[in-house]
Amino acid sequence: MPVLPVAQRGENILTLKAVPVAAREFNSEWLTQLAAAMHETMCERNGVGIAAPQVYISKRVIIVASRSNPRYPDAPNMDAVVMVNPEILECSNETCLGEEGCLSVPTERGQVVRAETVRVRYFTLQGEKIETQYQGFPARILQHEMDHLEGVLFVDRL
Numbered sequence: 001m002p003v004l005p006v007a008q009r010g011e012n013i014l015t016l017k018a019v020p021v022a023a024r025e026f027n028s029e030w031l032t033q034l035a036a037a038m039h040e041t042m043c044e045r046n047g048v049g050i051a052a053p054q055v056y057i058s059k060r061v062i063i064v065a066s067r068s069n070p071r072y073p074d075a076p077n078m079d080a081v082v083m084v085n086p087e088i089l090e091c092s093n094e095t096c097l098g099e100e101g102c103l104s105v106p107t108e109r110g111q112v113v114r115a116e117t118v119r120v121r122y123f124t125l126q127g128e129k130i131e132t133q134y135q136g137f138p139a140r141i142l143q144h145e146m147d148h149l150e151g152v153l154f155v156d157r158l
Contacts, residue, residue, distance in 0.1 A: 001033070001040040004055040009105045009153060018053050018060045018149040020085045026127035031061075035082045035125055038063055046071045047103050049141040051148030054104050060085045062145035066138045071101060075137055083122035088146060089131070091115035098140055100154045110158045114140045 007013045025031050034057060042050040046069040052061040065080035066072075094116040101109045117135045120142060124130060134142050144154055 001036040003044045004037050004041045006041065006045065006054050006103045007056055009155070011104075013053050013056055013058060014104055014148070014153060015151045016053065016058050017151050018051075018058045020060050021123075023127070026084070026123065027125065031084070031125055034059075034061065035063070039065070039080055039082075042103070045103050048072050048075055048137075049145045050103065051145045053148050053151075060149050062086060062142075062149065064134070064138060064141045064145060066141055072137075078138055082125055083120070083142075084125060084127075086120055086122035086142075086146060086149075088118050088120050088143070090119040091143075092117035096136075096140075098137070100140065100144055102144070102154050104148075105153060105155055108155060110154060112140075112144075112154050112157050114143045118142055 038050050048066050050063050052059045062083050063080055066075045066078045068075050092115050095113050096116050097111050097113050099109055100112045118139045119133045121131045
């Protein structure tokens with residue numbers, strides 16, 4: 001899969017609310033290829049998550065993939081999860097402050113307050129509905145990537 005160009009802060013695509021993936025698009029070749037190219041791009045740039053708007057596709061697709069790398073050496077390792085049309089169902093009242101960076105804002109990092117635990121519902125690439133919970137750093141990644149789907153960058157939260 002090709003490594004895709006990543007939209008940078010100031011580009012309009014990053015300010016738009018992404019549109020949902022339509023039912024007919026599930027289990028399609030283009031959606032599978034998009035997810036694979038997003039994953040390749042994220043890995044190549046040492047990311048722990050990525051959203052479709054970052055690769056110039058205004059669709060509600062994200063990848064959450066906590067893993068230790070040069071940008072996040074203390075990140076816990078988890079398998080990458082592709083989420084289509086994700087929605088946060090519940091956030092814990094307990095919050096935590098943590099450092100974030102972004103492939104779309106590569107020269108800045110900042111301390112962002114996020115919910116410690118989130119419950120999320122999403123669909124797989126094949127259209128299977130999943131409901132699960134994330135805590136700690138993976139929950140932070142999820143919230144960061146969900147912000148991208150709403151046209152929000154982490155620097156907007158500083």
